[in-house]
Structure formats: structure tokens, C-alpha cells
Amino acid sequence: MKGKILIGLGVILILLIILSIYAIINSFKVVKQNTDNINSKLKENFQNIVRIPDIPPSLRSFEKTVYTWEMITNEKEVTTVTFIHDTAFDRNKNKILQGQDASLFVKVMPAVVSDAQALASSQDLEHTNLGSNEKIGYSKIELFTKDENSNQVTKIVWEFDKEKIIESSEEFYENLYKYGELSLRTLYTLQRTALIILSP
Numbered sequence: 001m002k003g004k005i006l007i008g009l010g011v012i013l014i015l016l017i018i019l020s021i022y023a024i025i026n027s028f029k030v031v032k033q034n035t036d037n038i039n040s041k042l043k044e045n046f047q048n049i050v051r052i053p054d055i056p057p058s059l060r061s062f063e064k065t066v067y068t069w070e071m072i073t074n075e076k077e078v079t080t081v082t083f084i085h086d087t088a089f090d091r092n093k094n095k096i097l098q099g100q101d102a103s104l105f106v107k108v109m110p111a112v113v114s115d116a117q118a119l120a121s122s123q124d125l126e127h128t129n130l131g132s133n134e135k136i137g138y139s140k141i142e143l144f145t146k147d148e149n150s151n152q153v154t155k156i157v158w159e160f161d162k163e164k165i166i167e168s169s170e171e172f173y174e175n176l177y178k179y180g181e182l183s184l185r186t187l188y189t190l191q192r193t194a195l196i197i198l199s200p
Helices: 002-046 101-112 118-125 168-178 180-196
Strands: 064-072 078-086 094-099 137-144 154-161
Touching: 002 064, 002 168, 002 180, 064 101, 078 101, 101 118, 101 137, 101 154, 118 137, 118 154
Parallel strands: none
Antiparallel strands: 064 078, 078 094, 094 154, 137 154
């Protein structure tokens, strides 16, 4: 009887090991490749609204990708610029550009924001155009100031319809959507965790 139990446990253990190996291979072969391709395409698309330098993301997660870099003003002041975009792996998201210091962000905005409509609106809050832009593809813009009495913009949010923003990445999304949301999140977490453990 004990022998049968041990054999049964051994079989279960072997199946779990095989399943784990399969999941790890799948997380890299399918999930990582496709999510990397999606992030690359999104970064390329978002150059129409923000000049993202040739840097790796400072944060990658299932929900969002974050780029952070420093800009120097003409007066040699340093400010940090953060661009956050949703991955749209599971839903529609906003694309966010945020300056950490309101006074300095205004000074570097022309060098960072490539969308003329958003830039003009940010520089003249009395004559804003926050509507859609068919050429670039967003449905609206939101501007945020330091406080209600301030005219210094600290954050710009562009909202895109998922269908429009993922056109160039549709095949990569389809590869991901073959999995249920829970499975996809698990595989994504698995490959990210493996990369963190294996990184020097």
C-alpha cells in the first residue's frame, strides 16, 4: 500500500515538474516575446506625442510600462520626466506624461512633447484644444496643473482607443489572448520573476 502511495506521489511530482517546465518555456517563448514586441511598437507609436529617448523602461509590469529620464533646461536646471503608458494587455488605458517639478517641466516641455496640439494647449490654458486628433489617433487630452490657480501644467494625459493604438501590434495581442487573463498574468509574472532572479 505504501509503495502505491509513493509511486502515486512520484507520478504527481513528475507531472508537476513537467508542467512547471512547460509553463516557464511558454512564458518566455510566447508571453515575453509578444509583450516585448508590443512594448516596442507602443514606444514607436508614442513618439508622435512624446520624444522618448533610446532608453530601456525603468519599470515593466503587466499593466504599465514606465520610462524615466532627466532633462536639463537652458539654465542648467535638471528635472525628471516620466512617461507612463498602459500595455493594454487586458483593457483600454491612458498614456501619461508627467513632469516631477512644475516650474522646470514647463521649461523642458517643448523638447519633450512632440504633439503640437497638446504642447500649444499646455502653453496657453485659455485657448486649449483638448479634443481628438485623427492624425495621431487619440480621442482626447487632459491637462493637470499644480493647483487650480496655477497655469503651469505638470501632467498631460492622452487617451487612445485600444483598437487604434494596437493596430500595428494586433498579431502579438492575438498570441496573448489565446490564454485566459489569469493564465496570462501568471505566465507574465513567472517570466518577470525568473528574469529578476537570474539578473546579476
